[in-house]
Amino acid sequence: MLFPERGQVASLAQTGDHRVLSKHNAPFDSVTVEHKHTLLDNGPDGLSAATGTIKAHLDLLLLGLESLSGESSEAVLAAAQALNLQDRIADRVALWRLRNANPLRRSSGGRKKVDIEEARALVLVIGHLAAQQQARIRSTLEQLEAAVEQERNPFRQPLVGDYLDEFLSHYRSRMVDGDVRDENSITELALRILIELMFYSSPRGTQRLWTALLNRPAMDFPPNSELQEEDVAQAANSGSDTFPAS
Secondary structure, three states, X not given: XXXXXXXXXXXXXXXXXXXXXXXXXXXXXXXXXXXXXXXXXXXXXXXXXXXXXXXXXXXXXXXXXXXXXXXXXXXXXXXXXXXXXXXXXXXXXXXXHHHHOOOOEOOOOOEXXXXXXXXXXHHHHHXXXXXXXXXXXXXXXXXXXXXXXXXXXXXXXXXHHHHHHHHHHHHHHHEOOOOOOOHXXXXXXXXXXXXXXXXXXXXXXXXXXXXXXXXXXXXXXXOOOOOEHHHHHHHHHHOOOOOOOO
């Protein structure tokens, strides 16, 4: 198992002119964030549905939050209620369908088409939850930085180890490449997600996340992984063997 070398954590954390781990920054955990009043910019003209890349990254961010707290659907649904987003994220089934829309997930029934307003709702929920977990995110990153500086195994640091263990376990069980993607690659992804969550926990985090999603380079997905539910149903009803059953 390879771990980040000294200086790599700061490199991962650098985005534009911001650094997550700078000890000169004001403490994030003293900030109160009201994401429910955030108005997100409009997306590009003609964008009515979330792309596969947007759906995948939203689900990975939720996976990161889940790995930090151990909470899953309950926390997301509570956040949706607090933000008055029940019309977009009504219950566990609705949330599961939104998350299963991620083309990286194992699935045999097709993906839900996620409209742009549903994507906005998930962005607001992620910002809200990241703000709630801000202190834990910062503490985990500080443990990671200390472990790297002291050349210790990050997995043996309580917060970092718990987070990475949970992320690795969830990724391997839920994602289509979970059985073949190497541990170093998943660990690097987990650390990048953790650092992003620190940025998105800030007062302008939801707008920052929304902008990043709209400008994110397209991801490569496995063949047929972006088939929508109606496509699979139509193929099944017509007896077509164009698409695999699983």
